[in-house]
Amino acid sequence: MARAGLDTHTLVLAAAELADEYGVEEVTLAALAAKLGVRSPSLYNHINGLAGLRTLMAVYGLEQLYEVMSAAMEGVSGEVAVHAMSQAYIEFTRQHPGLYQTTLKAPEQGDTALEAAGGKILSLILQVLSGFGLDEEGRLHAVRGLRSILHGFSTLEHQGGFAMPLDLNVTLTRLINTYIAGIGCMGSDAASLK
Template sequence: MARAGLDRHTLVLAAAELADAHGMEEVTLAALAAKLGVRSPSLYNHINGLPGLRTLLAVHGLERLYEVMSAATEGVSGEAAVHAMSQAYIGFARQHPGLYQTTLKAPEQGDTTLEAAGGKILSLILQVLSGFGLDEEGKLHAVRGLRSILHGFSTLEQQGGFGMPLDLSVSLTRLIRTYIAGIRCMGAEADSPE
């Protein structure tokens, strides 16, 4: 019988706290059970083992990331939206380093829940980039580029890779300005005749 008050949502939130505090490697069923004051077998009433928990964490992380990125772009468009979305992404990675790590999980074939959560973020970024004159393929390349920039920046920051005494917010702003200049060129190339 399941413990009263223990449900899937409670497990995911507790696992996210563990991930943020100690890293994803430390999120185990034993650690989660200890945090919740239950025995490990009790968790199987709510989740499909550690792989199931990690998938639930990835969905939760993507949903939370979408929420902060979406909120940041409300009422803004164009360059301002790209900057706001980028700041929100980096802020999420800073606040939730373990949960952020889960958002990188590629969905297994047929995992529609994880695909849908990732798809919402993709749709949001495509919407933000819609005013830059890119064709459909160009938009997808631009999404890959932005994701690479933001993930690289987040990872380097988390690993202590930015040791120089320079303001990281200035670096990020300049990097996003350069990215925007680049996608404007991509849009112009799409408009120019061969």
């Protein structure tokens, strides 16, 4: 019988807290059970082992990332929306470094919840990029490019790779300005480098 008040959502929230505080690799069933004051076997009433927990965390993380990105873009479009979305993404990674790590998991075939959560973010970014005159393939390349910039920036920041005494938000703004200035190169009609 499951402990009263213990449910899947509670487990995911507690696991997310552990991930943010100690790192995602430190999220074990034993650590989660200790945090919740239960025995490890009782967790199986709500989750399908550690792999199942990590998938639930990834879905939750993507849903939270979508919410902050969507809220940041409310009422803005074009370049302003790209900046707002990018800043929201980086702020999310700053506040939830462990949970963010779980969002990088590629969905396994048939994992509809993870696919749907990732798909919402993809659709949101594609919507923002639709105003830049790119064809469908170009927008997808642009999404990959923006994701690479934001993930690289957040990873370097989190691992202490930006030691110079410069404002990181200024760096991010300039980086996104550069991305926007070159976004036309993502289109299929752009000249290929040879």
